[in-house]
Amino acid sequence: MGNIKENSTNNLNRKYITNDCDLTYSVCMVGGRWKLLILCKLEPGKLRFSELKREICNITERMLTLHLRELETDGIIKRTVYAEVPPRVEYELTAIGIELIPIWKQLSQWGAKHRELMKEVSAV
């Protein structure tokens, strides 16, 4: 997220893992703290920076910026700047980003089911 050390074991391991496994690669791509929340908010359509900020309470501007940048770099969202003052910037899912949606739905359902299951277990 900030600077990474190119030759740290940590970074080399990340590369090794994501090269080796498409699944790990995918999860890395959306693994940041706020990324999925951002993507969820963008599902219905375009949103401005300030709208995202308002919708995701607790996120700081810095975190929002960083995650948006990474998602953009990874081609999952598209950023459009309008030459106005004060500035207007809109974010939206790209085609490949939209392809994630049906998969999310399933993961989401799995999560809900898992959550229920854990509740039952801890209740016993």
Added chain:
Amino acid sequence: MGNIKENSTNNLNRKYITNDCDLTYSVCMVGGRWKLLILCKLEPGKLRFSELKREICNITERMLTLHLRELETDGIIKRTVYAEVPPRVEYELTAIGIELIPIWKQLSQWGAKHRELMKEVSAV
């Protein structure tokens, strides 16, 4: 992974996010560096600690232990200890763990497609 500070903003935000969103919850559950690789290896069936270690080159015993513990705590894998010397411990997916498999497949395909796409883009 180690000790977490219960009332840090970091931890409170994690809780807020995972409570709010089943999707983020799911991804958190498999978000550790080596977790998905471990789960992939377990897909065909039970494996011993040492077998996992051998199959996932570069992983340290500490990391393998930590991730296995978390996956176990989260009910995604099951740990069976045999009272032998030297010890034998086997790991396998649970029912809810197995339910993740079809979702992985799709995510994996998405990842492969995304990877191709990024290659094309950077080639231009």
Added chain:
DNA sequence: TATGGTACATACAAAAAAGTAAGTAATGGG
């Protein structure tokens, strides 16, 4: 008695991610 294998545990260090606080550019309106 020393050695070896298995599946860990522990103390510590390094790296990365997340969060805090303050500042910036541009310009239209008062």
Added chain:
DNA sequence: CCCATTACTTACTTTTTTGTATGTACCATA
């Protein structure tokens, strides 16, 4: 000229995750 608004930067601190190195229990076998 001063202030407000928007979408960010930047420098810094804290927290969390990952990695390194070493140690442990158990008993069978050499």
